[in-house]
Amino acid sequence: MTVPSATASDPVQAALDTWQNEPGALLPVLHAVQDSVGYIPREAIAAIADALRLTRAEVSGVISFYHHFRTTPPGRHTVEVCRAEACQAVGARQLEAHAKTRLGLDYHETGxxxxxxxxxxxxxxxxxxxxxxxxxxxxxxxxxxARFDELLTGLDTRALELR
Ligand code: FES
Structure with a gap:
């Protein structure tokens, strides 16, 4: 598998070129790669580790520590449910249970x-x-x-229209 591109050629190198010489470069590099590619390709870990003089285990450890980072491609649509306090006070827990059932997914999963x-x-x-x-x-x-279902139905329809 080749690493998908962001500068059309090499998003990993682009991120390294931008951040490599900055203190604490690992997190900005990982964010830049994920923002560009949608995930951190496993093949990128060695290049990042080498460039930042870290071990592959250190890079992998940071990726696995932060749930934000993913090492597999996301779905065509990423649905994020707010779990913070204000939303929880007005029904976010029920909504997240519904979202999990409707999508058949738990958090951090792709269908x-x-x-x-x-x-x-x-x-x-x-x-x-x-x-x-x-x-x-x-x-x-x-x-x-009901609104959640409507939004997903709209996405399903648009996805079908794009085929
Ligand atoms: S948007 Fe702020 S708590 Fe959900």
Whole structure:
């Protein structure tokens, strides 16, 4: 497998070129790679470790410590459910249970068909309108179970239209 590209050629090298000589470069590099590629390809770990003079185990340890980082491609749509306090006070726990059932996924999982990934998030800056979710880059507030289903149905429809 080749490492997907961000600068159209090498997103890992682009991240290293930007951050390599900065103190504490590992996290910014990992964020840049994931932002660009969608995940941290396992093949990138050696290159990152070598460039930052770390062991592969150190790089892998940081990746596995932070749930934000993933080493497999995300689904076509990433659904994030806010688990922070304000949203929990207005029903986020029930919504997350519904999301897990509706998608057939737990947090940090991607469906076998590659359509959806489910992730927790801790505040989307939409606290007054909870429960909040984000799908792709779009934040939705006051999401009921019915609204959640509507949003997913819209995505399913759009996905079908793109085929
Ligand atoms: S607590 Fe959910 S958006 Fe802030």
């Amino acid at each position: 076998a068909d590659g359509q959806f990934s489910l992730e927790p998030v801790y505040c989307l800056g939409n606290c007054a309108c909870g429960p909040s979710i984000r799908i792709g880059g779009a934040v939705y507030g006051r999401v009921s179970e």
